[in-house]
Amino acid sequence: MIVAVDGPAASGKGTLARRIASALDFAYLDTGLLYRGVGVAVLDRGDSLDDAEAAIRAAQAFDPALMNDPRLRSEEASSAASKVAAIPGVRAAMLEFQRRFGHTPPGGKKGAVLDGRDIGTVIFPEADVKLFITASVEVRAERRHKELLGRGTPSIYARVLREMQERDQRDRSRSVAPMTIASDAVVIDTSAIDVEAAFQKAMAPVLEKISRQHRVR
Template identity: 35%
Template sequence: MSKIIIAIDGYSSTGKSTLAKQLAKKLGFIYVDTGAMYRAVTLYAIRNGYISDENFDVENFVLELDKIKISFLFNPQLGFAEVYLNGENVEKHIRTMQVSGFVSPIAAVPEVRYLLVKQQQEMGKNKGLVMDGRDIGTVVFPNAELKLFMTASDQVRAQRRYDELIARGEQVTFDEVLHNVRERDYIDSHRENSPLMKADDAIEIDNSNLSIDEQFEKIKKMIEEMS
C-alpha cells in the first residue's frame, strides 16, 4: 500500500505500542513510540531531582529542556527501535513504576509537549509511519490517513500492567498499579494542553476482550480494505 501515517491514541496499557510495532513490521513502516519519549524526559527529571513525591520544580526543569536529547536506534535482535536519552539506552529504565508515577505530570507541561510534538512531526514528513501516544491524531498528525483510539476497562489494563511489572521482577501490588492507571487516566484526560481525547474521525477499538492476535487481525483487515 502507499505510504500513510497511522496514528494510534488511547489510554495507558491498552497495547498501543504492541499494535503499532506489529503494524509497522507488517507494512514496512517506521514505528515511533511517543510514550517512550515522554518517559525518557521523565527519567531525566527524576535523575536530576526536578520531580519527586514531595516536589516538582517545573520552572527550573523547563530551563533544562535544551539539554535533553532523545533518539531511537533500531535493535535488530528485538525487531524494534529502542529509546536513547543523551546517548544512553534507557529502554528498560523508563518502564518502571517510578517513571509511570511521574510521566503524566511531566507530559502536562506545555514546554515539554511543544518540544516533543515538534520532533514527532518532523519524523512524519515522509509518511510511512506508525506512531502511538495520547495526542497523535488530535495534535501531532490531525490529518493522518488512519486514526485509532484504543481503550479497555481500567481493571483489565491494570492487570496487564501488573503482570508485565511482576515478570520484570518489580515488587508492586495490583492495587498500586490500578491506582496508577486511574490517576494517569484522570491527569491525561484533564490536562489543559493536548488532553487525551478521541479524534472525531478516529476508530475506537475496545480490546478488553481481544487477544493481541485478534486485535491485530481486525485492524490489518481494516487497513487492507483501505487499499
C-alpha cells in the first residue's frame, strides 16, 4: 500500500506522513531530502545552482547516506533544493529511487508513506491514498520561523515569509512536476487545527481504504 502526502513547505506533511507510517508500521521517505541533498552537493562542489549539467551530475551520483546530514535542514538547503528540483534531469535521476522505495519498502514493511510535492501526481499516480496538506503561507512561515529559533538559528519572520513565497512560486510554476493537487487527493488545511486533529483527518481516508481492501479480499 502506498500513501502519497504532498503539500507546500511547513504545511505539516512531514509530521503527518511520519505519524501515519508509524501507526501502520509502514516505511517512510521524506523526498524533500533527495532534492536538498542534490542542492547541498552542488554547493559543496563549488558549482552554480543554475548549472543544470552540474546538478544532474550531482543527482546521478547521489548517495542516500547524505540524507542524514543535518545541513540539509538549513534554509540555504531549502532554497537550493527548490532550484535544482526544477531541472528535469535531476527529477528523472530521483524517480527510480522513489518508485523502488514505494514498491519494495525497506525492512520488509507492508507499505510506504512518501511526502513531497509530486508523489500523488507523478511518482505514484496510482497511490492507494493521496493527501494534500496545506495551510496559509503566514501560518507556515510562522511555523518555520519558530522551528529555526528553536534550533538556535537566527531568524527574521518577514524574511522566512518572503523566501517561502518565492519557493512556493517556484515549486508551483516549474514546467516539470509542478506542485499541484491531484484530482483524487483529500485536501487537509492545517492552518487552524493542531497536529492531533490533522492526524485524525489524515487517517480517515487511509483507514477507509484499508477496510475496503480487506472487504474485497
